Amino acid sequence: MIQTILIVVFVVVAGILILAATKPDSLRVERAAAIQAPPEKIFALIDDFRAWGSWSPWEKKDPAMKRTFGATTRGKGATYAWAGNKDVGQGSMEITASIPSSKIALKLDFLKPFEAHNSVEFTLETRGETTNVTWTMQGPTPFFAKIMHVFINMDRMVGADFEAGLAKLKAAAEK
Numbered sequence: 383m384i385q386t387i388l389i390v391v392f393v394v395v396a397g398i399l400i401l402a403a404t405k406p407d408s409l410r411v412e413r414a415a416a417i418q419a420p421p422e423k424i425f426a427l428i429d430d431f432r433a434w435g436s437w438s439p440w441e442k443k444d445p446a447m448k449r450t451f452g453a454t455t456r457g458k459g460a461t462y463a464w465a466g467n468k469d470v471g472q473g474s475m476e477i478t479a480s481i482p483s484s485k486i487a488l489k490l491d492f493l494k495p496f497e498a499h500n501s502v503e504f505t506l507e508t509r510g511e512t513t514n515v516t517w518t519m520q521g522p523t524p525f526f527a528k529i530m531h532v533f534i535n536m537d538r539m540v541g542a543d544f545e546a547g548l549a550k551l552k553a554a555a556e557k
Contacts, residue, residue, distance in 0.1 A: 398532055405528040409500070410520040411540045415548035419555035421483040421506040421513045427554055428486050428504050429477070430456035436554045439547035443469040456480075471495050475502075490519065498527070515551065517544050 417424055427433045432455045435441050444466035452461030456477075463474040472494040478501075479487035488502040500521030507514045519540065523531065530536075 398529065401532045402525065402528040405523065405531045407523055408520060409523050409527075409531075409536055410518065411537050411544060412516060412518040413541055413544035413548055414514060414516040415545075415552055416509075416512045416514050417552045417555050418512055419552075421508050424506055424513055424515060424551065424555045425483045425486070427551060429460075429480055431460055431462035431475070431477075432456075434462075437547060437550040439543040439550065440464075440466075440470045443467070452476075465494075468495060490521075496527070496530075513555075515548060517548060519544075 427437060431451060441447075447464055447466035447470055450463040452459075454460045455462070457480045458477055460477040461474065462476075463472075464470060465472040471492055473490065473492040475491075476489045477486060478489050479485060484506050486504045490498075490500045490502050492498040492500075498521060500519050503516075503518045505516045505518075507516075
């Protein structure tokens with residue numbers, strides 16, 4: 383009986399590890415929204431970490447979240463760190479590129495609930511009266527994360543937050 387249980391456990395664990403090995407070596411999540419506002423107005427909401435409170439999908443998940451702003455809060459070199467509950471975790475961001483009204487790139491480092499290092503990019507493209515905003519996050523997927531991805535669809539989970547954030551960004555920019 384015990385031998386049968388051990389064999390079943392071994393087969394299940396081996397199956398999970400084999401499935402994990404088939405997962406991609408990198409994660410990429412991307413969402414986009416069309417916003418009826420000039421790119422300058424949208425850019426200002428993304429390029430300044432102090433403005434993120436008006437649209438970031440994580441701001442309301444932990445009202446008690448501790449925020450630390452760097453000496454510079456906008457443009458290249460701006461930094462922001464947070465520590466919160468299980469819904470927001472702990473980490474930091476730094477703006478690594480800021481091209482007015484067209485692109486903002488960030489270095490995103492998570493410490494909790496698990497360590498991850500990603501790059502984030504916001505691109506803004508004008509089409510008539512509309513600005514198309516694309517939010518992309520990508521980074522390496524270590525084997526431990528691949529095991530998690532067997533059970534959790536990260537694109538769906540993070541993508542839902544991106545969609546909520548873009549909807550709030552749209553509402554804030556279209557005021």
